[in-house]
Amino acid sequence: MKVIIDEAEVPFEPGQTILEAARNAEIYIPTLCAHKELPAFGACRLCVVKVDGMRGFPPACSTPATDGMVVHNKDKEVRDLRRNILRLILIEHPHSCIVCEERADCEAVRGGPVKAGRITGCSMCPNREICEIREVCHYLGIPDMEIPMEYKNLPVERYDPFFDRDYNLCILCGRCVRMCQQIRGVGAIAFTKRSHNTKVGTIFGRTHLEGACRFCGACIDVCPTGALSPKGSKWHGKADRSIESICTFCSLNCAMVLEEKWGRVMAAIPDRSKSYSRAYACVYGRFCIPAFLNGSDRLHYPLVRKKGRLTPVSWEEAFRFIGDSLKRFAPEEIGFLASPYMTNESTYLMNKLARDVVGTRNIDILSRFGRVVMQYLADRERASSAWTTLEDVEQADWIMLIQNDMVFTHPGIPVAIHKARERGAQIIILDDSQNEMEGESDLNLRIEPGSLRTFLAALTKLLLNNMKVTEFEEFVSFVDFRRSLDSLKMIEAIRLTGVMEKEFSRILEIMRSSKRGVLLVGSRIMEDPVPNQILGEINNILTILGMDRGFIPLLEEGNVRGVADSGGLFGHRPGYKRDRTQGKDYLRMVTGIRRGDIQAIILNESSVPPEQLRGTKFMVLSEIYPSELDSMADVILPVAAFSEEMGHFTSFDGRLWKLNKAVDAPGMSLQDWEIFSGIAKSIGSEEFVYSSSDDIWKEMFDNIPIFQEGNRPPVPQRLELLPVSEPSSLHLSEFTPYVVRYRGTPIHELVDDLRVYLEENDRIPKEDSDDEPKDKVPGSGEVV
Amino acid sequence: MKPKAKDIREIVAPFKGDRGVTIPVLQAIQNVYGYLPPETFSIIEDELGIPSSVSYGVATFYSQFRLRPVGKHIIKACDGTACHVRGSQTLLSSIKDHLDLKDPESSNDGLFTLEIVACLGCCSLAPVMMIDDVTYGNLTIEKMKEIIMTYRKGGG
Numbered sequence: 003m004k005v006i007i008d009e010a011e012v013p014f015e016p017g018q019t020i021l022e023a024a025r026n027a028e029i030y031i032p033t034l035c036a037h038k039e040l041p042a043f044g045a046c047r048l049c050v051v052k053v054d055g056m057r058g059f060p061p062a063c064s065t066p067a068t069d070g071m072v073v074h075n076k077d078k079e080v081r082d083l084r085r086n087i088l089r090l091i092l093i094e095h096p097h098s099c100i101v102c103e104e105r106a107d108c109e110a111v112r113g114g115p116v117k118a119g120r121i122t123g124c125s126m127c128p129n130r131e132i133c134e135i136r137e138v139c140h141y142l143g144i145p146d147m148e149i150p151m152e153y154k155n156l157p158v159e160r161y162d163p164f165f166d167r168d169y170n171l172c173i174l175c176g177r178c179v180r181m182c183q184q185i186r187g188v189g190a191i192a193f194t195k196r197s198h199n200t201k202v203g204t205i206f207g208r209t210h211l212e213g214a215c216r217f218c219g220a221c222i223d224v225c226p227t228g229a230l231s232p233k234g235s236k237w238h239g240k241a242d243r244s245i246e247s248i249c250t251f252c253s254l255n256c257a258m259v260l261e262e263k264w265g266r267v268m269a270a271i272p273d274r275s276k277s278y279s280r281a282y283a284c285v286y287g288r289f290c291i292p293a294f295l296n297g298s299d300r301l302h303y304p305l306v307r308k309k310g311r312l313t314p315v316s317w318e319e320a321f322r323f324i325g326d327s328l329k330r331f332a333p334e335e336i337g338f339l340a341s342p343y344m345t346n347e348s349t350y351l352m353n354k355l356a357r358d359v360v361g362t363r364n365i366d367i368l369s370r371f372g373r374v375v376m377q378y379l380a381d382r383e384r385a386s387s388a389w390t391t392l393e394d395v396e397q398a399d400w401i402m403l404i405q406n407d408m409v410f411t412h413p414g415i416p417v418a419i420h421k422a423r424e425r426g427a428q429i430i431i432l433d434d435s436q437n438e439m440e441g442e443s444d445l446n447l448r449i450e451p452g453s454l455r456t457f458l459a460a461l462t463k464l465l466l467n468n469m470k471v472t473e474f475e476e477f478v479s480f481v482d483f484r485r486s487l488d489s490l491k492m493i494e495a496i497r498l499t500g501v502m503e504k505e506f507s508r509i510l511e512i513m514r515s516s517k518r519g520v521l522l523v524g525s526r527i528m529e530d531p532v533p534n535q536i537l538g539e540i541n542n543i544l545t546i547l548g549m550d551r552g553f554i555p556l557l558e559e560g561n562v563r564g565v566a567d568s569g570g571l572f573g574h575r576p577g578y579k580r581d582r583t584q585g586k587d588y589l590r591m592v593t594g595i596r597r598g599d600i601q602a603i604i605l606n607e608s609s610v611p612p613e614q615l616r617g618t619k620f621m622v623l624s625e626i627y628p629s630e631l632d633s634m635a636d637v638i639l640p641v642a643a644f645s646e647e648m649g650h651f652t653s654f655d656g657r658l659w660k661l662n663k664a665v666d667a668p669g670m671s672l673q674d675w676e677i678f679s680g681i682a683k684s685i686g687s688e689e690f691v692y693s694s695s696d697d698i699w700k701e702m703f704d705n706i707p708i709f710q711e712g713n714r715p716p717v718p719q720r721l722e723l724l725p726v727s728e729p730s731s732l733h734l735s736e737f738t739p740y741v742v743r744y745r746g747t748p749i750h751e752l753v754d755d756l757r758v759y760l761e762e763n764d765r766i767p768k769e770d771s772d773d774e775p776k777d778k779v780p781g782s783g784e785v786v
Numbered sequence: 787m788k789p790k791a792k793d794i795r796e797i798v799a800p801f802k803g804d805r806g807v808t809i810p811v812l813q814a815i816q817n818v819y820g821y822l823p824p825e826t827f828s829i830i831e832d833e834l835g836i837p838s839s840v841s842y843g844v845a846t847f848y849s850q851f852r853l854r855p856v857g858k859h860i861i862k863a864c865d866g867t868a869c870h871v872r873g874s875q876t877l878l879s880s881i882k883d884h885l886d887l888k889d890p891e892s893s894n895d896g897l898f899t900l901e902i903v904a905c906l907g908c909c910s911l912a913p914v915m916m917i918d919d920v921t922y923g924n925l926t927i928e929k930m931k932e933i934i935m936t937y938r939k940g941g942g
Contacts, residue, residue, distance in 0.1 A: 189837025195846045205827050205842035214837055441835045 003069040008076050020062035020073055021049055031075055032084060032138045034091070034226050035175035036063040039280065041184060045176050047087050048138060051075050059083060081142065088138060089145045091173050093152050095227065100139050101147050134226035135173070156201065162210040163755030164217045164233060164289045169201050171229040178202060178221035178230065185281075187420025187442060190215035211762050216413055219288035223272060233755070234292055235261070235269035245664040246273060249287030250343055250560030250644040251742050251749060253372075253654035254392070254414050256283040260291070260645055260664040267292050267645045267664050282392065282414025285759065286742055286749060291645070293753045294744065299627050301640035302669025312638060317670065317680060324637055325684025327620050331602045333361040337591040340570035341607035341624075341674075342369040342559035343745050345649025345661060346709070347698040348674030349561075350576055351690070352606075353569025355678045359687040363585020364600065366572040368609050371525035371740070372562030373588060375555040376571050378537045382722070385566060386578050388714040390520055390551045391655040392418045398552075399516035402430040404540070405454065406524020406556050409438035410765050411740050415522065415556070416442065428512045432457070434526075438763075445508055450500040452732035455530060458539035459726035460495040463487050464510055465546050474545070478722040483542070486725035495729040517549050524556045529734040538724030545720040557654045558740050560644070564652030567708060577706035604681070606641060606674055608746035624677055627747045639677055642667035643744070648695045649673075656714050741766060791825050793818075798833045808836055808844050812851055821852040857892045857899035859937050862916040865902050868909035877913050878902065880927045884934065897938065 004011045005023050014023035019042060024031050035046040042064040050059035054072040059080065062073070074080060092100070099105065139145070159167040176193065179202055183189045190213050194203040204213045222230040241261035248255045249270065257273040270291035272283035304320035305312040315323070328336065338356040340349055356365045367373045379385040395401060395418040408415045416439060423429055423442055431443045434451040449457050466487065474480055496503060513519060521544070527536045544552055557563060569576040572587035586594050592614045594600035602620040608629030615621065615634060623635040626643050646667035651659045667673075672680075675698060679690040692698050699709075707713045741748045741760070750757040750766060760766045797814050801807040811834065815826050822845055827838035845851040863881060865874045881900060885893040892899045906914050911923025915930070922933055 183837070183840060189840045192837070192839040192843030193847070194839075194843050196849075203839070203843075205838045206824070213839060441831065441837075 003067075005067040005069070005071045005073060007073045014067045018067055020051060020053075020060075020065050020067050020071070023067045024062065024073075024075070029075065030141065031062050032141050033063060034134060034138060034173060035177060037177050037180075037224050039185065039274075040177060040180045040224065043176050043180060045174065046091065048084055048091075050080060050083055050087070052077050052080050085142050085145050088142055089147065089149070091135075092145070092147060093149055094154060095135065095171060095173050096151065096153065097135075097147065099133075100136055101144055133228065160233075162215070163758045164285070165219065165222055166231050166233055166236070168229055168231075169203075171227045172202060173227055173229075174200055174202070175226060176202075177224040177226065181220045181224050184424075185420075186216070186218060186220055186417055187423075188214055188216055188218075191221070211759065216409065217285040217289065217759055218283065218413060219285070220272075220283075223274065223288075232269070232289060234289060238263055238268045241268060243664075245662050247645065247662045247664060248651060248659045249283065249291065250651060250661075251286040251290070251744055252412050252414075253557040253560060253562055254282055254412060255560065255651050255653035255657070255659045256287050256414065257659065258283065258287055258291070260662075262664050265665055266296050278392075282417055284413030285756065286413070290749050290753045290756055293755075294747075294749055295643050295645055297627060297752045300668045301626060301628065301638065301671065303640060304670065305638040307636045312632070312635075317672070320637055320639065321680040321684040324622055324681050325686075327636070328360065328602060328681075328685055331620070334364065334585070335599065335601040336360055336362050337364040337586065337594070337600045337603050338362070339366060339368050339588070339591070339603060339605035339610065340565050341605070341609075341745055342367050342372055342562040342565050342570075343644070344561065344565065344570075344606060344674045345647065345695065346561070346564040346568040346652060346658075346702065347649045347695040348678065349565045349568035349570045350698055350702050351675045351678040351682075351692070353576060354689070355682050355687075356604075357569070357575065357581070359682045359685060359689070363573075363581050363583055364591055364594075365570065365585070366588040366591065367562060367565050367570050368588070368605065368607055368746075369557075369559050369562050371528055371555070372557045372559060372566070373571070374528065374533050375537065375557065376562060376566040377573070377587070378534055379555075380566065380571055380574050380578050383578070383718055385571075385574075386708050386715060387656070387717040389655045389717070390554050391657075394518075394551065395419065395520050395522075395554070396421045396425075398422050398427050398518050398520045400428040400430065400512045400519045402432055402513075402519070402521045403437065403439055403443075404432045404521060404523045405434065405526035405529075406522060407438065407526070407739055407765075408522065408524065408556060410760070410763065411524070411558060411742060412556055428515075430509060430512060434529075445505065445512070447501050447505055447509070450498060450731065452529070452730075452734050453499040454527065455535050455539055455727045455732070456495050456729045457499040457501065458536065458543065459486075459490055459729070460492060460499065460506070461509065462539065462542050462546065462726055463490050463492060464506055465513070465543065469546070474723060476721075477545075479725060480723055482725040483723040486727075489728075490726060491729055498729050498731055513543075513547060517547065517552075519547070519549060520552050520554060522554045522556055525558060525740050526737065529737045530732060531735050535724070535727055538722075539726055541720060542723050542726065545723060550717045550719065554654070558742075560744070561651045563654055563656065564650065567652055568702070576702065577708055606677075606745075609743065610746075622681075624674065625747075626671075626745050627752075629746060640667070640669060640671035641677065641745075642671045642673045646671070647673040649675075650699060650709075656708075658709070658711065739765065791829060794823065794826060794829045795833060798829055801834060807834065808841055809848070812841065812845055816851060820856040821854055824853070854892055855896070858897050859917050860899050860901060861934075862901045862903045862906065864904070864906045864912070864914045864916075866905035866909065866912075868905075868912040869914055872912040874913040877915075877925055877927065877930060881915075881930060881934075884931060898934070 004013050007024055007029050012023045012027040021031055021036055031049045033049045035043045044061045044064040047061055049062040051062045052074040053060055154170050156169045179191055182191050190210060191202050191204060193200055222232055241263050243262040245260045247258060247260050249258045257276045258270045259273050260267050261269040270287060272280055274280045303314040304317055306315045306320055306323050340352055356362055376385055401419055401422060429443045430445045431437050432447050434449050440446050527533050530536050573581050591600050595617045603618045604622045606624035608625045608631045612630055621635045622637045623631055624639040624641040626641055644661055645664045648663050649661050682690040703709050750760050761768045798811055801811045816822055827841050830836050830841045831838040863878050885898050887900055906916055908914055913925050914923045
C-alpha cells in the first residue's frame with residue numbers, strides 16, 4: 003500500500019499514520035508532541051497536512067494512512083498554517099534565543115548556555131543544543147512575533163533530587179505525561195487544571211519525592227524543550243565525545259551513551275537508538291554514573307603495607323611484593339574472590355591465574371544471591387542456556403513476582419511488566435512484605451514470613467491434583483517427591499501460609515491458563531536458610547506446568563552471569579567445564595579463614611564484611627574507593643571502573659554487551675586483567691601475554707562456544723522433582739535487603755540525591771543529623 | 787459530614803476491577819461529600835491502581851469537581867457578556883470582599899460558596915446572581931449585601 007506525500011510514493015503498513023509513513027521514507031514533517039516511542043496525541047498541531055478529499059487540515063500524527071491517499075506537506079497553505087501554530091506555541095515559550103536579531107552573533111560568541119537559573123529574556127536554556135522547538139523554527143522559518151510573550155511566571159521547581167523543572171518553558175506537548183503514565187506505568191505526573199492554568203504536575207503540587215516518581219529520567223529524554231533538566235549535567239554544554247557503552251549497576255546492562263568532557267564522564271544518557279536501553283534505563287544509570295565514578299576519593303596508587311602502614315608504591319614493586327608473598331603459601335591455602343562487576347575477560351584471567359598458575363580451586367563469586375543461583379543452575383547444566391528475556395516478560399500471559407524489590411533493585415523490569423499488563427497479562431505478587439508493585443498486580447498474595455516453601459509445596463500438590471503423575475515417573479528423586487507430597491498436610495500448610503483457599507484456586511487457574519508465564523525470583527528468597535529448597539520447589543512447579551522457560555532469577559550485580567560464564571564460579575571453569583579437583587566455595591573459604599586453612603585472599607571488590615576475612619595472613623584487595631577492608635589488606639590496588647575499561651559483560655538473560663572506554667582511569671589504576679597478568683608474571687608464569695582485552699576475548703571466543711553470539715544451548719528439559727518440604731514456619735535468616743552498588747560501594751554513598759530518594763522510600767535508614775559521624779559500611783551483611 | 791477514609795474506601799470498592807472508572811468514582815465520592823476530600827486520591831490509587839496524580843489531574847480538569855467543602859448556599863454570579871458590561875466585575879469583587887473570600891471559593895462560616903458562571907439566561911436582568919435556586923437581577927452592591935444578609939439570618 004502506498005500514500006503519496008508531495009508527489010513521492012511512500013509505502014506503509016496497514017495501521018500506520020501519515021507521519022509514520024513519512025518518517026519511514028525520511029520525509030520530514032515538523033512535530034513537537036509526536037514521538038516515536040509514544041502513542042499519538044495530536045496536541046501541538048504542527049504536523050497538520052492537507053489531504054485530497056479530506057476536510058480541513060488533519061494532523062499527520064493521528065490520521066491513519068490509506069492506500070492512494072494524496073498528502074500535501076510542503077504546500078504554502080500548510081506552511082502558513084504551521085507557522086501560525088508555531089507562533090501561538092511560542093507566545094508561551096520564552097523564545098528570545100530563537101527570534102532575536104542578534105542570534106547568529108550571539109551563538110558564535112557564546113559557547114554554551116549561560117548559567118541563569120531561570121530563562122526569561124536573553125539567555126539560553128539548559129536544553130543543551132537539542133531544542134526541538136529550534137529545529138522546527140529552523141524548518142518553518144523563524145516567525146516574527148507580533149504578539150508579545152506571555153510569561154507564565156511559575157516558580158522553578160528545584161526541590162526534588164536529580165532534575166529541575168521550569169514549567170515556564172513547557173509547551174504542554176504531553177510527552178512526559180505519556181511516557182510516565184503509559185510507557186513507564188508510573189503516573190507520577192499528569193496534566194492538572196485546565197485551559198491557561200494547565201500545568202504538568204503532581205497531586206496538590208507535591209514534590210516528586212513525595213509522589214510516585216521513580217526518577218528514571220525518561221521524561222527528560224523525551225522533552226522537546228528545556229523545561230526538564232538534569233541537575234547534574236545541565237550546565238556542561240555539549241560533550242567533547244560521546245561513547246557507546248553500558249551501565250553496569252545491575253544485571254540488565256542497559257546501553258548508555260557516556261558523555262565525556264574535560265576527561266571525565268559528565269553524563270550518561272540511555273542509548274535511545276537501542277530499544278532495550280530506551281525501554282529500561284533507570285535512576286541509577288540515568289543519573290548516578292558521573293557522580294559515582296568521579297568521586298574525589300578514587301584510589302590512585304598501589305599501596306603496600308610496610309611496617310603496618312599502607313605506602314604508595316610502583317606497580318612493579320606491588321607485583322613483586324604480591325609474588326614473593328604468595329610463594330609462602332600452598333596453593334590450597336590461597337583463595338580468590340571474584341567481583342561480579344569485572345568483565346568477562348578479566349574473569350577469564352582471574353580464573354587462569356587461580357586455577358592454572360596458582361593451582362587452587364578456591365574461587366567463587368562475591369554475590370550472595372547470584373552465587374547461590376548460578377551454582378544451583380550450573381550444577382543442573384542450565385547456567386549456560388539462553389534464559390527468559392525481558393521481551394519474553396513483555397509477551398507473557400502471566401507473571402509471578404516472588405520476594406523481590408525490583409522497583410529499587412531492577413527499576414527497568416517494572417516497565418516490561420507494565421507493558422505485559424497493558425496487553426492483558428495477569429500479574430501475581432507472592433511476597434511476605436509490602437511490595438511496591440502492588441498497584442500493578444491482579445492478585446496480591448501476602449504470605450506469612452517464612453512460609454514461602456510451604457506455599458510452594460502446597461501449590462505443587464494442588465497443581466498435580468488433576469494430573470496423571472505417571473509422566474514424571476522417570477524423573478530424578480520422583481519416589482521421594484511423591485512420598486513428600488502424599489504426606490503433605492494441606493490444611494496445615496494452607497493455614498501456615500495465610501493465603502486463602504479461593505486465592506489458591508485463582509492462582510491455579512491463572513498458571514494453568516498458559517505456558518507463557520514468567521516467575522521473577524528476587525533475592526529475598528535468601529531469607530530461607532536453604533534457598534536451594536526454594537529454587538528446587540520453583541523448579542518443580544515449572545516442571546509440572548511443562549514450562550522449559552519462564553524462570554528469571556533477578557541477579558543483582560552487573561556481571562554475575564558473565565563472571566560465572568567466564569570461570570569465576572566455584573567448581574566451574576569458563577563455559578561451565580567442571581573442575582575435577584576439590585576446592586572451597588565462598589562459604590567454605592570463610593570458615594577456612596577462621597580455621598586457618600585459608601591463609602591468603604585475593605579479591606577485587608570490598609563487599610565482604612570484614613569479620614569474614616579476619617584472620618587472613620595475606621590479603622590483596624583491588625577496589626575503586628577506600629573501604630573498611632583497607633585496615634586488613636596487605637596490598638590495595640586501584641582498579642579501573644566500567645567507564646575506564648574495555649571488555650564484555652553478560653546481562654542476566656545471556657546477552658553480550660561491549661564496554662567501551664570513555665575516559666582514563668584515575669592515577670595509576672589498571673584494569674583487573676592487567677592486575678592479574680602482573681600477579682601471574684610475578685610468580686613466574688609466562689603464559690600471560692595479552693596486550694589488550696581484545697586478545698583475551700579472541701581466545702575466549704575461539705574456545706568457548708557460549709561466547710559466540712547466538713550460540714547458547716536451549717534450556718534443557720527439566721528432569722528433576724525435589725521432595726517438597728514439610729509445612730513449617732521457618733526461623734528466617736537475618737537478611738538485609740539489597741541496595742544497588744558497584745564493586746562493593748553502595749551507589750548512594752557517593753550520590754546524595756540517590757540517598758535522599760532511597761531514604762524517602764525506606765530502602766536505607768535515614769541519617770539523623772549531620773553532627774553524627776557517617777557510618778560508611780560497604781559490607782552487605784553476607785549470610786553465612 | 788466529616789469524611790472518613792473507611793467510608794471513602796466503601797464508596798470506591800464497587801469500582802474495583804473495572805477500567806475507565808476515574809470520572810464515575812470521583813462523582814460517586816463527590817455525591818456523598820459535596821466535594822472531593824484530599825484523601826480521595828490516595829485511596830483511589832490504593833484500591834483501583836489509578837495513580838493519584840492522574841485522578842487529581844482529572845478532578846482539576848472538570849469544573850464539576852470540587853476540592854474544597856461546599857458552603858450551605860451556592861452563589862452563582864454571572865460574568866457573561868451582558869452582566870460583564872453592566873459591571874459584574876465590580877459586583878464580583880464586592881461579593882468576595884463582603885464574604886471575605888480569598889483564594890478559596892467558600893466562606894469561612896461554611897455558609898456560602900461562590901461560583902462564577904458564564905450566563906444564567908436572563909441577560910435583561912443583568913447583572914445577575916443566583917443563590918441556590920433563586921435568581922436575583924438588576925443587582926447593586928447594596929442589594930447584594932441585603933440579599934446575602936437574609937441568607938445569613940437563615941432566610942432565602
